[in-house]
Amino acid sequence: MTSQTFAVPAGAVERTIAFLQSRYGDRVNVSRAVRDQHARGEGLDAHLPPDAVVWPLDKREVCEILAQCNAEGVPVIAYGVGSSVEGHVSAPHGGICMDCSRMDAVLAVHADDGDCVVQPGVTREALNAHLKGTGLFFPVDPGANASIGGMVSTRASGTTTVRYGSMAQNVLALEVALADGRLIRVGSRARKSAAGFDLVHLLTGAEGTLGVITEVTLKLHPLPPEVAAASCAFPTLADAVAAVTELSLSGVPLARIEFLDEHQVRACNLHSQLGLPEQPTLFLEFHGTEAAVREQTELAQEVAASHGGTGFQWSTRPEDRSALWRARHLAYYAALALRPGCQSVVADVCVPISALADCVARTRADIDREGLVAPILGHVGDGNYHVLFMPMPDAPAEHAAVERVYAAMVERALEAGGTCTGEHGIGLGKKAKLLAEAGPDVVALMRATKQVWDPKSILNPGKIF
DSSP states (O other), X not given: OOGGGOOOOTTHHHHHHHHHHHHHGGGEEOOHHHHHHTSOOSSSOOOOOOSEEEOOOSHHHHHHHHHHHHHHTXXXXXXXXXXOSSXXXXXXXXXXXXXXXXXXXXXXXXXXXXXXXXXXXXXXXXHHHXXXXXXXXXXXOOSSOOBHHHHHHTTOOXXXXXXXXXXXXXXXXXXXXXXXXXXXXXXXXXXXXXXXXXXXXXXXXXXXXXXXXXXXXXEOEEOOXXXXXXXXXXXXXXXHHHHHHHHHHTTOOEEEEEEEOHHHHHHHHHHHOOOOOSSOEEEEEEEEOHHHHHHHHHHHHHHHHHTTOEEEEEEOOHHHHHHHHHHHHTHHXXXXXXXXXXXXXXXXXXXXXXXXXXXXXXXXXXXXXXXXXXXXXXXXXXXXXXXXXXXXXXXXXXXXXXHHHHHHHHHHHHHTTOBSXXXXXXXXXXXXXXXXXXXXXXXXXXHHHHHHHOTTOOXXXXXXX
């Protein structure tokens, strides 16, 4: 059954809600306010509430909820903290939102092996707070304080991907409740395996369409002995992106390398009181020994200067680093503050490093030609950049212009050998773009895989396809 033909049987939702209320009492909520809170994430303007929200406390309850919903043919949407941006948690067919935020325990930390086991509702910041004192940390940082289950489901990445990889490289094993309520485990704590199909990677990025995650085994990394953060301004966007390209190919083991155009820098200055020159700017971070960090920083400064970079400022003081990266993490909200009352459309593509400068420059030219308010920023060390379009709700001409620029941005990325999304996923918002990238035969294989795992199509229907 596909999302286009999905239909909930008459009376099924009412029977399911009655069953859940009989089992979980006040952990089931049908009020409009609570359903509205779970109707959308960030970014995509898709306000589609579920019929009820339920908060399971453990894997047994997750399996019981799924078994009931599967028997009745009622949709189930797994929910973490709602920080995804492509409508992943919206409920286009109604149904039950399974809010996993109360399943937030760190179940085990194996410090000698560099891994841990967590429930899906624990957030990345809470996990790192729990790891304090172990000498280890979990590095994947998408900006938002997302839940680990949500990060697995969207194959999240972020500011540190250039050095530590995305969720795809940091998930070792998963425990997953299937649509009919069965519980399976895939993967192991071993650092590699050649045993059968790689189902861990299949589920990492499946956006809750194949199962509901109940436990995650994560790879951890040693805390670096020295960390330095730096910022550097450039006369033009092309100069900044060219510096990124050279740094990425120089062998410098950068931990983070983030780009903000002059519009985004202005927004961050106003929102976070940074006081930076309003020019295209790079934020960088270096990890290693004291000597290695100094060497990396000096080489980065030389490369930046060769591309017109000025005002290269770096610091190892934690308060300075925190201020810089807090401003970067708040960049989305800073941009929205430039235009109160606007809607947000967060575009996200990823291209080979060699194509980055041309793609970003041509996208900026498109934006300026259309007269749009749309800062550009991104994790450009791995070729991933974003445009924060901010059209007004009652301006159809602006929305049409956004669609034109976004379509050109994706087409350009695909022509360069890139992808329509580096980290945000497909959800509701990028289904047509996935089809353009992968083609109908590949999407048909994805649909067939979904059919095997979820024959009644109850798991997050309407997403990806």
